[in-house]
Amino acid sequence: MSLAPLGYLDAAGRRAHSILPLTWFTLSVATAVCIVIAALLWIAVRRAPKNGGALETRSVPVERGSNGINWITVGLLISCVPLLVTLVWTMAALAAVSGPPSHPGLTLDVTAHQWWWEVRYDATNPSETFATANEIHIPVGVPVLVRLHGGDVIHSFWVPKLSGKTDAIPGQTNLSWMQADQPGRYRGQCSEYCGFQHANMAFEVVAESQADFASWRAAEVQPAPDPITPAQARGQALVQYRCGLCHQVRGTGAGAISAPDLTHLMSRRTLAAGRLLNNPGSLIGWIQDPQGIKPGTQMPNQYLSAQQLSDVQAYLVLLR
Ligand SMILES: [Cu+2]
Numbered sequence: 001m002s003l004a005p006l007g008y009l010d011a012a013g014r015r016a017h018s019i020l021p022l023t024w025f026t027l028s029v030a031t032a033v034c035i036v037i038a039a040l041l042w043i044a045v046r047r048a049p050k051n052g053g054a055l056e057t058r059s060v061p062v063e064r065g066s067n068g069i070n071w072i073t074v075g076l077l078i079s080c081v082p083l084l085v086t087l088v089w090t091m092a093a094l095a096a097v098s099g100p101p102s103h104p105g106l107t108l109d110v111t112a113h114q115w116w117w118e119v120r121y122d123a124t125n126p127s128e129t130f131a132t133a134n135e136i137h138i139p140v141g142v143p144v145l146v147r148l149h150g151g152d153v154i155h156s157f158w159v160p161k162l163s164g165k166t167d168a169i170p171g172q173t174n175l176s177w178m179q180a181d182q183p184g185r186y187r188g189q190c191s192e193y194c195g196f197q198h199a200n201m202a203f204e205v206v207a208e209s210q211a212d213f214a215s216w217r218a219a220e221v222q223p224a225p226d227p228i229t230p231a232q233a234r235g236q237a238l239v240q241y242r243c244g245l246c247h248q249v250r251g252t253g254a255g256a257i258s259a260p261d262l263t264h265l266m267s268r269r270t271l272a273a274g275r276l277l278n279n280p281g282s283l284i285g286w287i288q289d290p291q292g293i294k295p296g297t298q299m300p301n302q303y304l305s306a307q308q309l310s311d312v313q314a315y316l317v318l319l320r
Contacts, residue, residue: 118151135203266278
């Protein structure tokens with residue numbers, strides 16, 4: 001799969017920018033400490049034989065006023081300095097990232113499920129609300145508030161280039177926020193171990209210009225298009241009958257919301273939370289054998305015949 005790598009050593013939004021220098025600072029200090037300790041250890045090991053070997057070294061008494069004690073005092077003092085700096089800096093960074101700096105330009109409801117992300121765009125007009133999955137579109141340059149819900153077990157929402165980690169806990173609504181400076185695709189990932197397919201619980205944040213975002217939103221609000229060919233009509237009937245227990249295709253009889261909304265399935269880049277790139281080929285592979293592709297996933301194998309599979313595929317690729 002070719003999802004963007006999870007880069008936490010650079011930032012693409014104001015929230016991530018306020019944490020990044022601290023990340024680099026602690027990383028550099030930790031690296032320096034490792035190098036110094038390794039060097040001291042190496043010197044000690046090299047010197048041991050000259051002082052009579054390991055047995056001799058073990059019997060050196062540590063006395064008050066001797067070099068041993070001084071080294072401990074000096075070492076403690078040295079390590080206190082970066083720890084103190086980190087403490088103060090962490091407080092400042094936490095204060096900077098704790099809430100959106102101004103009123104959010106967009107508020108989203110994100111529900112974490114084993115092992116996919118439900119994303120709901122609410123509007124004052126109910127006919128303008130819609131849901132999508134594993135792909136979060138946001139306009140650039142505005143703070144976006146994310147209300148996090150837990151669908152089953154504890155998960156954690158993390159888009160390293162845009163925002164820190166926030167847990168999604170059943171029975172509780174946690175708030176996170178993010179803001180992207182540049183248009184682009186940013187990888188997100190569940191970062192709290194949540195079971196078998198935790199690693200395949202990725203998502204993407206697509207940051208785009210206000211105009212692109214508005215036209216994406218207008219397209220998502222639309223119900224699914226009607227089937228045109230007989231194969232597509234058979235496919236739609238099958239989807240309502242076989243898949244509508246879990247999935248929704250707005251504008252059809254498939255109306256359940258316990259699985260990803262399929263109304264505009266083909267507008268998304270990936271399938272099954274980043275497990276596959278979305279194209280007609282991988283789509284048919286997924287429907288034929290979800291358990292083989294993502295073992296343990298909450299979608300059972302449907303045992304469709306070859307004819308049924310190709311009808312379902314013919315219908316689903318309409319859902320742009
Ligand atoms: Cu998870």
